[in-house]
Amino acid sequence: MEATKNKKRDRTGEIYGDYTIVRPAENDREWIARCSCGRERIVKNDNIWKLKRCKSCAAKLRIAKQKGRPKKDKFTEMQNWMRAKRPKFKYDVLYELDYYQCTHSCKGTLINEYRNTASFEVVECNSIDEKVVAKLNRRVNLKKKDVTALCPKN
Numbered sequence: 001m002e003a004t005k006n007k008k009r010d011r012t013g014e015i016y017g018d019y020t021i022v023r024p025a026e027n028d029r030e031w032i033a034r035c036s037c038g039r040e041r042i043v044k045n046d047n048i049w050k051l052k053r054c055k056s057c058a059a060k061l062r063i064a065k066q067k068g069r070p071k072k073d074k075f076t077e078m079q080n081w082m083r084a085k086r087p088k089f090k091y092d093v094l095y096e097l098d099y100y101q102c103t104h105s106c107k108g109t110l111i112n113e114y115r116n117t118a119s120f121e122v123v124e125c126n127s128i129d130e131k132v133v134a135k136l137n138r139r140v141n142l143k144k145k146d147v148t149a150l151c152p153k154n
């Protein structure tokens with residue numbers, strides 16, 4: 001190798017991720033890099049481009065990201081892995097629902113359709129079943145065979 005190539009290029013002040021190169025290390029091929037939080041580390045010349053942030057900052061970032069993520073409800077979660085291949089139901093149709101916890105059939109609109117089941121929002125039910133429906137947050141999950149289309153909404 002030529003002597004000029006071995007000579008250390010001054011990288012002081014260069015920025016890699018959250019790191020800034022603050023000074024050369026004792027070793028000719030290493031540098032001291034300082035994270036935005038103030039933590040310092042030694043980095044080899046060859047790895048300098050890989051610098052992102054220190055472990056502590058990475059962990060904080062991970063937690064912040066998790067907190068920022070909106071909570072998915074049970075129905076949305078199910079939608080992702082149980083989505084129906086050939087949807088049978090429509091969103092603008094009122095359905096008659098024979099839900100097993102209700103004494104009478106109730107009426108509802110589609111929330112999500114899965115392979116063999118579908119979830120509905122109950123819009124009308126017998127007063128006897130009100131309690132049950134309210135307890136379920138007005139959302140019921142039924143087998144498709146227990147659902148009958150009534151008429152288009154409106």
Ligand SMILES: [Zn+2]
Pocket residue numbers: 035036037038039053054055056057058
């Ligand atoms: Zn840091």
